[in-house]
Amino acid sequence: MKLTLAQLRCGQRGIIKDFSTEDVPLKLLEMGCLPGNEVEVLQTAPFMDPMYLNMNGSHLAIRKETALHIEIELID
Amino acid sequence: MSKQINVALIGNPNTGKTSVFNQLTGLNQKVGNYPGITVEKKEGICKLPRGLKAHIIDLPGTYSLNASSLDENVVIELLLNKNDKDYPDVAVVVSDVENLKRNLLLFTQVKDLGIPTILVVNMADRMERKGISLDIERLEEKLRTKIALVSARKNTGIDELKEFIINYKHLSTEPCVNASVIDPEYFEGLRSAYPNQSLYKLWLVITQDVNFGNLNRNELAKTSGFQTKPESDLKRLQQKETILRYQFINGVLKESMSVDARAAKDLRSRLDRVLTHKVWGYVIFFAILLLIFQAIYNWSSYPMDMIDEAFAQLSEWAKNTLPEGAFTNLIAEGVIPGLGGIVIFIPQIAFLFLFISILEESGYMSRVVFLMDRVMRRFGLSGKSVVPLVSGTACAIPAVMATRNIENWKERLITILVVPFTTCSARLPVYLIIIALVIPDRSFWGFNLQGLTLMLLYLIGFGTAIASAWILNKILKIRSKSYFVIEMPNYKLPMLKNVGINVVEKTKSFVFGAGKIILAISIVLWVLASYGPGEKFNNAEEIVSANYSEENPVSKADLDEEIASYKLRNSYIGIMGKGIEPVVAPLGYDWKIGIAIISSFAAREVFVGTLATIYSVGSDEEETIKNRMAAETNPILGGPLFTFASGISLLLFYAFAMQCMSTLAIVKRETNTWKWPLFQLVGMSAFAYLVALAAFQLLK
Ligand SMILES: Nc1nc2c(ncn2[C@@H]2O[C@H](COP(=O)(O)OP(=O)(O)OP(=O)(O)O)[C@@H](O)[C@H]2O)c(=O)[nH]1
Ligand SMILES: [Mg+2]
Numbered sequence: 001m002k003l004t005l006a007q008l009r010c011g012q013r014g015i016i017k018d019f020s021t022e023d024v025p026l027k028l029l030e031m032g033c034l035p036g037n038e039v040e041v042l043q044t045a046p047f048m049d050p051m052y053l054n055m056n057g058s059h060l061a062i063r064k065e066t067a068l069h070i071e072i073e074l075i076d
Numbered sequence: 077m078s079k080q081i082n083v084a085l086i087g088n089p090n091t092g093k094t095s096v097f098n099q100l101t102g103l104n105q106k107v108g109n110y111p112g113i114t115v116e117k118k119e120g121i122c123k124l125p126r127g128l129k130a131h132i133i134d135l136p137g138t139y140s141l142n143a144s145s146l147d148e149n150v151v152i153e154l155l156l157n158k159n160d161k162d163y164p165d166v167a168v169v170v171s172d173v174e175n176l177k178r179n180l181l182l183f184t185q186v187k188d189l190g191i192p193t194i195l196v197v198n199m200a201d202r203m204e205r206k207g208i209s210l211d212i213e214r215l216e217e218k219l220r221t222k223i224a225l226v227s228a229r230k231n232t233g234i235d236e237l238k239e240f241i242i243n244y245k246h247l248s249t250e251p252c253v254n255a256s257v258i259d260p261e262y263f264e265g266l267r268s269a270y271p272n273q274s275l276y277k278l279w280l281v282i283t284q285d286v287n288f289g290n291l292n293r294n295e296l297a298k299t300s301g302f303q304t305k306p307e308s309d310l311k312r313l314q315q316k317e318t319i320l321r322y323q324f325i326n327g328v329l330k331e332s333m334s335v336d337a338r339a340a341k342d343l344r345s346r347l348d349r350v351l352t353h354k355v356w357g358y359v360i361f362f363a364i365l366l367l368i369f370q371a372i373y374n375w376s377s378y379p380m381d382m383i384d385e386a387f388a389q390l391s392e393w394a395k396n397t398l399p400e401g402a403f404t405n406l407i408a409e410g411v412i413p414g415l416g417g418i419v420i421f422i423p424q425i426a427f428l429f430l431f432i433s434i435l436e437e438s439g440y441m442s443r444v445v446f447l448m449d450r451v452m453r454r455f456g457l458s459g460k461s462v463v464p465l466v467s468g469t470a471c472a473i474p475a476v477m478a479t480r481n482i483e484n485w486k487e488r489l490i491t492i493l494v495v496p497f498t499t500c501s502a503r504l505p506v507y508l509i510i511i512a513l514v515i516p517d518r519s520f521w522g523f524n525l526q527g528l529t530l531m532l533l534y535l536i537g538f539g540t541a542i543a544s545a546w547i548l549n550k551i552l553k554i555r556s557k558s559y560f561v562i563e564m565p566n567y568k569l570p571m572l573k574n575v576g577i578n579v580v581e582k583t584k585s586f587v588f589g590a591g592k593i594i595l596a597i598s599i600v601l602w603v604l605a606s607y608g609p610g611e612k613f614n615n616a617e618e619i620v621s622a623n624y625s626e627e628n629p630v631s632k633a634d635l636d637e638e639i640a641s642y643k644l645r646n647s648y649i650g651i652m653g654k655g656i657e658p659v660v661a662p663l664g665y666d667w668k669i670g671i672a673i674i675s676s677f678a679a680r681e682v683f684v685g686t687l688a689t690i691y692s693v694g695s696d697e698e699e700t701i702k703n704r705m706a707a708e709t710n711p712i713l714g715g716p717l718f719t720f721a722s723g724i725s726l727l728l729f730y731a732f733a734m735q736c737m738s739t740l741a742i743v744k745r746e747t748n749t750w751k752w753p754l755f756q757l758v759g760m761s762a763f764a765y766l767v768a769l770a771a772f773q774l775l776k
Contacts, residue, residue, distance in 0.1 A: 022308055025559045027483075029318045030140045032178055042345070043352045043446075050449045050459070052352060052564060058178055059344075059564040061446045061459075066559055 006067035013040040014072035021069045032056035081130040083241055086186055087170035088179050089137025090565050092198040095228035096170055097134040104577045108436035111563045112481035115147045124238050133162050141185045143284055147480045166244035170196045173203055180325045184252040188276045192247035194222050194240045201227040207336030214332040220248040253324050258316040283310050347567055357447050368431045369531040376423035384700045387416030406602055410689050414598025417685030418591055421505045426583045428501055432470055433578040437570035445562050455542050456549025458482050461491040468498035472739045476746055486554040490545050496739055497541035499534045502680040506730045507533055509684055513706055514723030536731055594685045597675050601689045608647035616643045664722030664772040666711050677735045721775035725768040732764035
């Protein structure tokens, strides 16, 4: 099983590897969600949804359903 | 005289475009620390040195030229349509120094369109604090442009920007990135099919569905044999293009920017740990709401009492000083009480705007969006619906406009449909006066009962909005792809000037907008109440006096009062009112309230003014609106007209009824059909009637 962004906990960081669907909105890419970039989970709302992220310097929140499509590699 | 230079301000959301616009033009457009404050094109004139002038256009923020929501379309439509009268001679891309990398993506796209482009690096005042240093010359060279380092807050760098605008003809229009490398074959085909169009522009037109005058995607496919690609392929190409642009930008910034991470004192993360916390975040949010309502209620009572008293005296004064006659009566009994009915609410409305404005300027609003998204989704709304719902407490019109940054059409439509349930400031006058009449001014566990009632009404408004959203979500069959991204801006100390301007402008437009309607309606009402048809009205004095004789005496004052009310009942308005009384009587109202309800279909605020006008016609004493209302009696049941039951019934009626023409007009504009505004008008008003009916019948 591949690790996705949705599985990260508060404070964990990872490197974006790939997207598991073509439906990852272009807007996310434009906001810095690109393969190779680092992402950190800053905070999650109850039920881990939505997630508040620092994506390559951009601070943004996305829903879990989107995070499920973003494959990452954990950094510790 | 030379022609004006057309300048378009473009940039990511929340980078300070409007702040720069205000500095350039001296105007006061609304600024706020929330992505998506500007949703429409705004224009202004900027005086440049050497007698030149520029026509400046402020645009909604956009992350790129690939539109995904309505406000972003505005930008792309403008940039791709050379025939637009606002088509820019020069584009000014405003960027935030803290997010330069992401901001440059849009810059490279705009520049690749072949428009002369200036880069503004805004928020320069924050560089030191964040440990950012920039090599501007290097950056200018790499990006082939002129760069102005600006702080719109501190008003620095603006003159330099003006110089660049004057000299826009010397800017290079060479592209930054050659987008055709993502699929050379495809782009070559495109070029040979349309040899006299800019290649990058063609690419943008092909990849999106916006209206560009006579150039749109389908036509492109028809007019020549050019074969475009299936959507998913295009999408992949767009992703490739984005990656390509970021590679270019990374290369540029590596040489010209450095960030000293240790210098960055991070207020954001410390605040966010509490404000977006799973538990504390919500506790704080509700505490803030509670504080706002208590404050609105308690702080503004003193100025309100003073205003009420002042208008009563003014009316009295006008009566005594102006020459006697119909005109004086119109002024003293129609216009002054009518206007008093609106001016009295300025303190409360100003407080409300003050709080909303502070929430927006501080950057807290995005945190609320984050906290509420999941809950709101249950009801078919988006976290972003919170902002329209909160700003709907000021007025539904800007709130409906504020839905424009919701990406998903269904979520947006539902938000638009339910926003009018939130308690807008126009309802406040009605609520306050009725609460003052029927709810005791006592304290309950340290909270003022009247304040609690008001808060309850706000909660009912929100609750109904949410509940109807849930129902609409079940009923409406609209498929639309949903995704959600929101930027979380840095916290900022709200700028006093921005907040101040906001409060003054909003309050002014409330007073003048409502003032005009109220003035007109109060004049009409006064005429209708002061004249009547036939014998009964004209001979009122004889008819009433005939009831009394030597054996059945009456004091002069009582007689006068009886004559006045007899006249009113037989005036034009009295006759109309009697006609509608059967409809409103079951709700516990008399015909005067019926008239007030009807006239407030133009705008809710009219209610108090209408009652004030009707009650003051023919009465001699100097009295405040509140006292007059308290003295009214119920014609059918006897006893005071405003009882707990009728008061609650009236409050609920105003909570639910759709009584605002301007909102209906704006909903028509935003949804492009009369279907939805009519749905709101009929649905909400019928619901309001039933609830008010039930309330009165149960409580009486
Ligand atoms: N510190 C600092 N803050 C600024 C500066 N310029 C603007 N701001 C703040 O940044 C926030 C956003 O400003 P706006 O002018 O509304 O930004 P905008 O780009 O028009 O935003 P949208 O219309 O939402 O796209 C506000 O809180 C401003 O007060 C600046 O030079 N320095
Ligand atoms: Mg703006």
